[in-house]
Amino acid sequence: MIKSIYRCIFLTLILFVLLGGIYPLIVTSVGKIFFPLQSNGGVEYIGSQAVGANLIGQNFSSTKYFHGRPSFAGTLGYDGLSSTPSNLASTNPKLFTDINMHIIKILKGNPTVKRTDIPVELVTYSGSGLDPHISLQSALIQIPRVAKSRNIREDKVTKLVHSSLEKPIFGFFGVDIINVLFLNLKLDNEFNNN
Missing domain, CATH: 1.20.5 (Single alpha-helices involved in coiled-coils or other helix-helix interfaces)
Structure with missing residues (x-):
C-alpha cells in the first residue's frame, strides 16, 4: 500500500x-x-513607442485610416482578453441587426461605395473577434475615403494597398490578405501623418 x-x-x-x-x-x-x-506578440514600435500588435485587430475609427473587421471581443470590441466569436446563428435577429448596422456605417463613411460592393468580412465578425487582416476588395472600397481624408491622390493609396498584399502560404493555401495595422503604418510613414 x-x-x-x-x-x-x-x-x-x-x-x-x-x-x-x-x-x-x-x-x-x-x-x-x-x-x-x-x-x-507581434508588437510594432515607432521608435520606442508601441503602436499596436500586428497579430491582433484594432479599432481604427479615423477616416484617414483603413478599417478592419468588426469585433465582438469584449464590451466595446477589440478586447484581447476577451477574444471570442459572436456565436450568433444565421437565424438570430441580432446578427441581422448587427450586419445592417455595419453596412450603414460603411455606406455613411464611404459615400462612393454601393451596398453590393461591400465584402462580407467588413460586416461580419471573425471567429476570434480579433482578425488583423482584410481582403484586397475590403481595402479597395476604402481608398476614396482615405485619399480624400489625407488630401492625396487615389492612385498613390492604391499603389500602397497593392504593395501591402500578403500572398497565401505556398501560393495556394488561402487568399491574398492585407494586415490593417501594417497598411495604416505605411500610410503614416509614406504620407507624413497627413
Missing part, C-alpha cells in the same frame, strides 16, 4: 516537472528561435 502511494507521488512529481517545467520551456524556446516576432 505504501509502495503504491510512493509511486503515485513520484509519478505526480515527474509529470509536474515534465509538463509544468520542461515542456513549456521547450515550446517557448522553439517559439523564440523559429518565430521571434510572433512569440513576442
